[in-house]
Amino acid sequence: MSVGPEKPRHIDGRINQIGTDDLLKAFGSPAEDLAGLRAFVGSRMQRPAWPLPDSADGVLEAAAPLLDGVDVTGLGKGRSQLYGFHYLGWLKPGVDAWLLTGDERYLRAFERHLDEWVERRDSVTGEWPGLDVIWYSLGTWARCRNLLPTLEVLTPSSLSDRAWGRLVATLVGGARWAYDEHDVFRHGNWQLVCATELLHISAVLPSLVESAAWAWRARERIEEHLALDIYPDGGHYERSPGYHGMVLSALQTAARIDSGVAGHPRYAAMHTWLRELVSSGGWVPHLQDSGIVWPAAMLERGGSLPLELPLATFLPESGYTILRSDELRAVINHGPHIEHELESHSHRAVLDLVLDGGGEPLLWEAGGPPSYDDPGYVSWYQSGRGHNTVLVDDRELSTDRRVSVDPLIDTGPVAVFSGRHHGNGLEQARTIAMVREEPAYVVVTDRASGPHTFRALWHALHPWQQVGPLAYAAGRLLLVEAGDPATTVVGTTEGTARRPVLESQTAEYGPLHSLSLERSSGDFTTVLVPSADDVAVTRVDGELLVTNGPTIDRIGASTWIRSVNGKLSWATGWQVRELPSLVRSTEDITILAESTRYEVTCSARCELSVRATGELRLNGIVIDAAIEDGWAHLTLPYAGRWTVESGDGS
Numbered sequence: 001m002s003v004g005p006e007k008p009r010h011i012d013g014r015i016n017q018i019g020t021d022d023l024l025k026a027f028g029s030p031a032e033d034l035a036g037l038r039a040f041v042g043s044r045m046q047r048p049a050w051p052l053p054d055s056a057d058g059v060l061e062a063a064a065p066l067l068d069g070v071d072v073t074g075l076g077k078g079r080s081q082l083y084g085f086h087y088l089g090w091l092k093p094g095v096d097a098w099l100l101t102g103d104e105r106y107l108r109a110f111e112r113h114l115d116e117w118v119e120r121r122d123s124v125t126g127e128w129p130g131l132d133v134i135w136y137s138l139g140t141w142a143r144c145r146n147l148l149p150t151l152e153v154l155t156p157s158s159l160s161d162r163a164w165g166r167l168v169a170t171l172v173g174g175a176r177w178a179y180d181e182h183d184v185f186r187h188g189n190w191q192l193v194c195a196t197e198l199l200h201i202s203a204v205l206p207s208l209v210e211s212a213a214w215a216w217r218a219r220e221r222i223e224e225h226l227a228l229d230i231y232p233d234g235g236h237y238e239r240s241p242g243y244h245g246m247v248l249s250a251l252q253t254a255a256r257i258d259s260g261v262a263g264h265p266r267y268a269a270m271h272t273w274l275r276e277l278v279s280s281g282g283w284v285p286h287l288q289d290s291g292i293v294w295p296a297a298m299l300e301r302g303g304s305l306p307l308e309l310p311l312a313t314f315l316p317e318s319g320y321t322i323l324r325s326d327e328l329r330a331v332i333n334h335g336p337h338i339e340h341e342l343e344s345h346s347h348r349a350v351l352d353l354v355l356d357g358g359g360e361p362l363l364w365e366a367g368g369p370p371s372y373d374d375p376g377y378v379s380w381y382q383s384g385r386g387h388n389t390v391l392v393d394d395r396e397l398s399t400d401r402r403v404s405v406d407p408l409i410d411t412g413p414v415a416v417f418s419g420r421h422h423g424n425g426l427e428q429a430r431t432i433a434m435v436r437e438e439p440a441y442v443v444v445t446d447r448a449s450g451p452h453t454f455r456a457l458w459h460a461l462h463p464w465q466q467v468g469p470l471a472y473a474a475g476r477l478l479l480v481e482a483g484d485p486a487t488t489v490v491g492t493t494e495g496t497a498r499r500p501v502l503e504s505q506t507a508e509y510g511p512l513h514s515l516s517l518e519r520s521s522g523d524f525t526t527v528l529v530p531s532a533d534d535v536a537v538t539r540v541d542g543e544l545l546v547t548n549g550p551t552i553d554r555i556g557a558s559t560w561i562r563s564v565n566g567k568l569s570w571a572t573g574w575q576v577r578e579l580p581s582l583v584r585s586t587e588d589i590t591i592l593a594e595s596t597r598y599e600v601t602c603s604a605r606c607e608l609s610v611r612a613t614g615e616l617r618l619n620g621i622v623i624d625a626a627i628e629d630g631w632a633h634l635t636l637p638y639a640g641r642w643t644v645e646s647g648d649g650s
Contacts, residue, residue, distance in 0.1 A: 004128065004129050004130015004131045005128075005130065005131060005190075005341035005342050006130070006131065006136060006137060006181060006190075006341070007180075007181055008130075009130075009132065010177070010180050010181070011132060011135045011177065014173075014176060015135060015173040015174075015176050015177045016121075016122055016134070016135065016173055018169035018172060018173055020033070020034055020165060022169075023037065023165055023168060023169055023172070024037055025209075026172055026208055026209060026210070027040065027041065027207050027208060027209065028207065028209050030207070033161075034161040034162070034164065034165045035161050037165075038155060038161060038164055038165075040207070041155060041168070041205065041207065042155040042156060044205075044206065044207045045151070045152065045155065045204060045205060046203055046204050046205075046206060047152060047204070048148055048149045048151075048152055048200070048204050049200055049203075049252075049253045049256040049257060050149060050253065050256075051149055051152060052095065052096060052099065052149050052150065052152070052153060053096075056100050059093060059096045059097050059100050060097055060100070060101070062090075062093035062096070062097075063093035063094050063096065063097035063106055063109075065090070066090075066091070066093070066094045066106065066109035066110065066113060067105060067106070067109055070090060070113055072113055072116045072117040072120055072121075073120055073121075073123070073124050074086060074124065075124070078371060078373035079126070079127040079128070079372075079373050080371060080372040080373050081371055081373055082124070082126055082127075082133060083126060083128070083131075083133055083136070083138065083139065084142075086121065086124070086133055086134055086139055086143075087138070087139060087142030087143055087146060088117070088142075088143050088146050088147060089142070089146050091110060091113055091114060091117070091146070091147075092146045092147065092150060094106045094107065094109050094110030094113070095107070095110055095150045095153065095154065098110070099153060104158070107157065107158065107159060110159075110163075111159055111160060111163040114163055114166060114167060115162070115163060115166065118166045118169075118170065121133075121134050122134065128342060131342075135173075135174070135177045137178070137181065137182075137190035137191060137193075137194045137341075138190055138193070138194070139174070140174035140175070140177055140178045140194060140197070141178070141190075141193045141194040141196075141197045141250075143170065143171070143174055144171055144174055144175070144197040144200065144201055145197055145200075145250075145253075147167060147170065147171060148171060148197070148200060148201055148204060150167070151167065151168070151171070151204070152204075154167065171201055171205075172208070175197075175198055175201050175202075175210070175214055176210070178194050178195075178197070178198050179198060179210070179213065179214055179217055181194075182194060182195060182198075182217065182221055183217070185221065185224040185225070185228065187228070187229055187237055187339075188229070188237065188238065188340060188341050189236070189237075189238060189243050189246060189247050190341050191221060191225070192221070192222065192225040192229060192247055192250065192251075193246065193247060193250040195217075195218045195221035195222050195225070195254075196218070196222065196250040196251060196253050196254040197250070197253070198214050198215075198217065198218040199214070199215055199218035199219065199222065199253075199254050199257055199258065200253050200254070200257065201214065202214040202215040202218065203215070203257045218254075219258060219260070222251070222254055222258075222261060223260070226251075226261070226264050226266045226267065227266070230266040230269070230270060231315075231317030231318050232266075232269070232317055233269065233273060233315040233316060233317045233318050234266070234268075234269030234270045234271075234272050234273030234276075234315075234318075235270075235273050235315060235317060235318025235320075236248075236270070236318075237338060238288065238338050238340065238345050238346075239287070239288050239318050239319060239320075239335050239336075239338055239345075239346065240287065240288035240289050240290045240345050240368075241274070241277060241284040241285070241286070241287055241288075241290045241293045242286070242289065242290030242291045242293055242368060243288075243289075243290065243345065244270065244273065244274065244293075245274070245284075245293050245295060245298060247270075248270045248271070248274070248298060248302070249298060251267055251270070252298070252301055252302050255267060255302075268304075271299055271302050271304035272304070272307065273315065273318070274293070274295045274298070274299060274304075275295075275299060275304065275306070275307050275309070276307075276309065276313045276315065276322060277320070277322065277331065278295060279329060279356045279359070280327075280329065280356070280357075280358070280359050281356065281359035281360060281500060281502050282294060282296060282359075282502070282505065283500040283505075283507075285331055285354045285356075285361075285364075285365075285367070286365075286367030286368050286497075286498055286507075287320075287331070287333060287347075287354075287365075287367070288333075288345050288346055288347055288368075289345035289346075289347070289368045289369075289381070289382070290345075290367065290368050291367070291368050291498060291507060292367070292498050292499075292500050292507040294500075294505040294506075296505075309324065310324075311323075311324050311325075311410065311415065311436065312324065312408055312410050312415045314408050318335055319333060319334050319335015319336060319403075320332065320333060320334070320335065321334065321405075321408060321417050323415045323417065323432070323434040323442075324434075324436075325434060325435075325436035325437075325438075325440040326436070326438070326440070327357050327358055327438075327440060327530070328355070328356075328357040328434065328436075328440045328441070328442070328530060329355070329356050329357065330353050330354070330355050330432060330434060330442055331353060331354050331355075332351065332352075332353045332417055332432055333347075333349065333350060333351070333352050333353070334350060334351055334403050334405050334419050334421075335350075335403075336401065336403070337399040337400075337401060343372070344399070346399075347381075347382050347383075347384075347386075347387065348382055348383055348384045348387075348396045348397040349365075349384045349386075349387035349389045349397060350389070350397060350401045350403055350421050350423055351389065351403070351419050351420075351421060351428070351430040352365065352384075352387040352388050352389040353388055353432060353444070354388065355442060355477075355528060357476070357530045357531075358476070358530070358531075359502060360461075360475075360476070360500075360502075361460075361461055361499065361500070362460065362474075362475070362476060362477040362528070362530055363388050363458060363459065363460060363477065363528065364459050364460060364461055364497060364499070364512060365386055365387045365388060365459055365497065365512075366380055366381045366383075366385075366386025366387070366459070366495055366496070366497045366512060367381065367386075367497050367498050368381060368498070369381040370509060376495075376496070380495055380496070383396060384396060384397050384457075385457065385495075385514075386459070386495060386497070386512070387457065387459070388457060388458055388459055389456075389457060390428060390430075390446050390448070390454055390455065390456045390457070390522065390524065391424075391454070391455045391457065392424035392425070392426065392428070392448070392452050392453070392454060392522070393424075393452050393453050394453070394455065395424065397423040397424060398423045398424070398425070400422075400423065401421045401422070401423040402421060402422040402423065403419060403420070403421040403423075404419060404420055404421075405417075405418070405419040406418040406419065409574040409575075409590065411560075411572040411573075411574060411590055411591075411592045411599075412436075412572070412592050412599070413435060413436055413437045413560070413562070413570055413572060413592065414433060414434070414435050414436070414560045414572050415433070415434050415436065416431060416432070416433045416434075416574060417431065417432045417433075418430070418431045418432075426448060426449070426450050426452070427448065428446065428447070428448040428522065429446070429447040429448070430444065430445065430446050430447075431443075431444070431445040432444050432445075433445075433555075433560070435553065435560065435562075437562070437569075437570075439529070439548045439549070439551055440530075441527065441528060441529040441530065441546075441548075442527075442528040443525065443526070443527050443528070443544065443546075443555060444524070444525075444526040444528065445524070445525050445526075446522065446523065446524040446525075446526075447522060447523055448522025448523070449521075449522060450522070451520075452520070452522065453518060453519075453520060454518065454519060454520070454521065454522040454524075455516055455517070455518040456481070456516070456517045456518075456524045456526065457514060457515070457516055458479055458514070458515045458517075458526070459495075459497075459512050459513065459514050459515075460474035460475060460477055460512075460513050460515075461474075461475065461497075461499055461510070461511070461512065461513070462474040462475035462477075462513060463492075463513045464479075464492050464513055464515045466490075468480070469485045470482075470483060470485050470488060470490070470517070471537075472515055474513060474515075476530050476531050477528060477529070477530055478527075478528070478529040478530075478535055479515065479526060479527070479528055479529075480526070480527045480529070480535070480537040481517055481524060481525065481526050481527075482525040482526075482527065482537050482538075482539060482544060483517075483519070483523070483524060483525065487519050487520070487521070488517050488518065488519045489516075489517075489518040489519070490515070490516065490517055490518075491515075491516040491518070492513065492514060492515055492516070493513075493514045493516065494511050494512070494513055494514065495511070495512045495514060496509055496510070496511065496512060497509065497510070497511075497512035525544060527544075527546060529548070533549075534547075534548065534549050535547065535548045540554075542556075543555060543556045543559075544556075550564055550565045551563075551564050551569075552564075558573055558574050558575055558576050559571070559572070559573040559576060559579060560572050560573075561579070568595075569594075570592065570593060570594045571591075571592075571593045572590075572591060572592045572593070573589075573590070573591050574590045574591075575588045575589075575590065576588065576589065576590075576591065577589070579591060579593060581611065582610070582611050583598065583600075583608070583609070583610050583611075584608070584609040584631075585600075585602070585606050585607070585608050585609075586606045586607040586608075587602055587603065587604050587605075587606035588602075588603065589601060589602045589606065589608075593610075596612065596613075596645060596646045596647055597643070597644070597645050598610050598643070598644040598645070599641070599642075599643055600636065600641070600642045600643075600644060601640070601641045601642070602636050602639055602640070602642070603639050604638075604639050605635070605636065605637055605638055605639070606635075606636050607633070607634075607635055607636075608633075608634055608635070608636055608644070609631050609632065609633050609634075610631070610632050610634075610644055610646070611630055611631060611632075612625075612627060612630070612631070612632035612644075612646030613627075613630065613646060613647070614646055614647050615646065615647060616632050616634065616644070616645070616646050617643075617644070617645045617646075618634065618636075618642060618643070618644055619642060619643050620643070620645075632646060
């Protein structure tokens with residue numbers, strides 16, 4: 001039995017001790033020595049899916065350490081970083097710099113370090129039980145991804161035959177290991193990306209005797225992953241934008257080789273999924289161990305056209321809902337905890353959200369760590385403490401979240417997400433409502449009961465400054481908690497998180513400022529307003545009253561009524577039978593009322609009464625309706641969406 005995340009060890013001389021004779025046989029013995037084999041391979045080699053780029057950005061800086069010398073063992077890098085070091089991403093810049101400058105020093109440095117790495121690599125031992133540092137799925141994938149494109153330019157170069165042979169042998173050994181390892185389907189990003197490079201090397205080096213078998217196995221695994229590892233909504237199994245991008249990039253390689261991948265509906269859906277999560281600033285938030293993703297180049301490379309995004313997106317399988325207005329966007333996490341080959345990338349939070357507007361984060365979270373060896377990886381980055389959520393007794397969320405989500409409600413001016421979970425041993429419910437018309441903002445309502453200590457956490461890139469009772473500003477964001485200050489303990493702390501840099505499309509680590517609201521009740525009502533100058537939040541007759549300049553919103557459990565300068569602008573309700581003084585129904589309806597126009601959605605035949613004068617029209621058809629005391633009475637004959645209008649017929 002295996003004691004690690006992969007099959008029992010299967011490393012032998014045909015993988016890590018490939019000499020000249022074996023390398024010649026691998027290509028069908030077309031020559032008598034390495035020089036002859038090199039000429040043979042060069043005449044039959046196909047172009048890699050992604051040839052080395054011409055860009056000079058950062059190349060010389062990345063290659064500079066090679067001129068001074070690098071410890072090729074990577075010892076001292078840390079438990080996880082040691083494995084990543086042997087992907088040889090640090091070695092490839094030597095080839096890039098040589099191509100850019102023509103300076104042979106870079107080529108000689110590449111050769112010297114490759115030689116030393118081959119001689120010393122198998123002496124390195126990692127700390128993950130049952131996982132070889134060199135010969136494992138991500139190692140064989142990443143080295144092929146880094147080194148295979150160099151083979152095209154190094155084969156006709158002045159690189160020694162010895163180093164060229166070692167380069168090819170490293171690629172062949174990795175492919176042999178991957179072929180043996182991935183003989184059956186296994187969930188996760190490791191196998192999928194490994195299969196794409198197995199297909200890649202078989203296409204670039206078709207004269208390899210094993211090439212056809214590699215291609216067959218790779219296609220089989222890729223096809224299975226598209227069916228079982230990519231959700232119908234387009235998200236990758238692990239729900240992380242960063243790993244989604246890694247997998248999609250690998251599949252883009254496969255798609256350039258295999259038209260079946262390029263034409264697969266799940267492949268197209270993966271591009272759409274990324275577009276759905278892109279902010280107005282061009283980045284995707286760093287959810288579930290992800291880094292901040294800038295997907296524009298990846299989407300363009302995949303031929304994905306810009307989408308006209310809907311006002312709300314529900315991604316049921318990957319577990320995200322996105323609410324949008326013209327200037328505001330909320331991304332809500334309600335997905336499951338997902339296992340991984342080593343450690344889950346799922347964070348210990350659910351029904352949490354991030355908020356952005358005007359191209360910048362407003363509510364943010366800790367996101368992914370600089371390294372999985374970071375001492376705060378579990379206690380901060382993965383913890384609920386680094387998310388916009390409500391903690392119970394300061395314990396961590398269980399992996400068994402038991403999340404349920406209600407159907408998304410969208411009345412046009414207002415969108416409402418509601419869900420509940422039991423990850424803290426009791427039911428916690430959260431409703432997130434966004435009003436889209438300016439002034440746009442979000443109201444988050446949390447409900448839970450029991451003898452516990454509840455702590456609502458909110459995180460921003462700017463320090464929180466108190467501006468009123470339970471009212472705090474952080475940059476452009478105003479947060480008001482409509483509770484009792486006397487029963488609430490307020491605290492602020494500081495952590496660390498990546499933050500997007502729009503000008504360079506990069507991300508830098510900096511402070512993440514945390515606001516903590518603690519009380520013995522699990523009930524919180526939090527108003528989040530961007531660019532707010534004059535906002536007041538009060539409660540009147542059990543409803544929330546939000547005053548923002550001339551705009552007054554009266555918000556009930558299932559209603560939202562807006563007036564501007566003292567006049568009704570619109571009123572909406574969901575799963576209601578009444579909007580006071582405007583609409584009455586015999587069944588639950590969703591309603592938007594604007595002046596003399598009513599948009600009504602019902603789930604069954606019902607009787608409806610609306611405020612009306614003059615002629616009444618149902619879906620544009622004049623009907624004979626009884627009107628008394630300013631109320632028109634009519635029947636909605638069956639379930640569906642209806643438009644009711646009244647007027648004088650002019």
